Amino acid sequence: MKYLCLVYLEGQKLRAVPDTECRACGDGFRQSGLLVAAEALQPIDTAATVRVRGGKVSVTDGPFAETKEQLAGFYLIDARDLNDAIQIAAKIPPAREGSVEVRPVRELAP
């Protein structure tokens, strides 16, 4: 059984925990065979939201806003840049029904 652990933080506390500590935790999980994938994210204002309606791709700034929508899954993708990521996100089938938030991953400091 796989579980997705989602980390929530207030904007001003995004850097409250040192990167070194997060990195050590990830390494520990990985060595114990517990970890599939883990990444830190850039802040919410770097997000873009992709929707596909009637075959047309629409992109808006910011995170998804519909409070009725709930997190239903995730894809961790490797794209060249944001335009590439948007093209890929538009191919994710639920983009037709809901929305896909595209948020850049932040590399942890070494």
Added chain:
Amino acid sequence: MVESIAVDATDHITDTVNAVYLAESRRVLATLIRLLGDFDAAEEALHDAFRAALEQWPTEGVPANPRAWLVSAGRFKAIDSMRRRKRFDALDDVGSKADVAVVDDNAWADPESVEDDRLRLIFTCCHPALAPDAQVALTLREVCGLTTEEIAQAFLTPAPTLAQRIVRAKAKIRDARIPYQVPTQTELPARLDAVLRVIYLVFNEGYNASSGTLLTRHDLSGEAIRLGRLLAELLPEPEVLGLLGLMLLHESRRAARTSPTGELILLDDQDRSLWDRTQIAEGTRLVERALSPRPDGERGRGGTAGPYAIQAAIAAVHAEAGDRAATDWNEIVGLYDALLRIDPSPVIELNRAVAVAMRDGPAAGLEIVDRILDRGDLTDYRPAHAARAELNRRLGKVDAARASFERAIALARQEPERRFLQRRLAELIPDP
């Protein structure tokens, strides 16, 4: 004597550098952003390049190709400062990463890619992943070269707020890795819409200031038209030509739409001899080009005219007419029908209703306006109530007219608009 000649020569060079700055600084910046991969580094390099020009041109003479010289100088200065920073930087890899971007030397002076750089800059500043107000601010700052203070003043926004907006937008371009590129053919229609929306928003902000006491703010409309011209030159898609035509046709009426005391004058009451014929002629030619089938047939929007081209065509029909009576209202209603088919919206329905009133009489128009308002659309839209008031007035329904004028006045955000509506209200002749 010799000294004064030297001073003259320096003055002359300063004038030349200033002229080159006005003509070329945005092109140079656009290319430097591509070469350096970073907006802030490119802006710094641009300043360094012009500082070098002021120092070197008086003794070495003005180069044959000032733009290429400036790009080269800016690039050199940027490499230099990155190397210097690297030397002082504890984190060595910051510098080496930057070097990779700088070493990428693919034909930076090629005229075609330099023109593309300006398009790249426009599309990057108007990227839909940026907030709409950030798109506008960034475009005016980077593409038009307006200062932060100028943009803040034009939008009645505090300068620090605006500066912050621009800083955040640049950070997002960097952190989300928004690429510096012209969209592919498949992405182009949607991405071009975003660019056109920004340009039209800037134009309307200048033409129809959304709040405040001044009815028009020249600078923004002028900037929008300049942007439209640049885009039409770089990417002559039908909707680009349509938007430029639309802006020119609106702009042609600027002198006629306000009285010397700043009062609003409706289209019907405008002194048409004040309309700018040169702008009308250019706007009309652009509309014709935008609506004519493209020689390559397949590209563009499947042969159907886009919303900007149709709106421009409506403005052109108004511009052609010597007065209200001579206006071809039937054609205008037909154009609104076409517009509603591709871009259905209650505001366009309202405009169509006003044209129907001109063609078929006020009762026919009022019926449509009432239907829109009954539906609950446009309840807080001032022009809907102003139109309802005018149509009732023409039908002699004074009480209904008064109620609608009062509602419109309550919704008016601009002083000249409010005064205009109050004047119309005062002119109502009460029922006997």
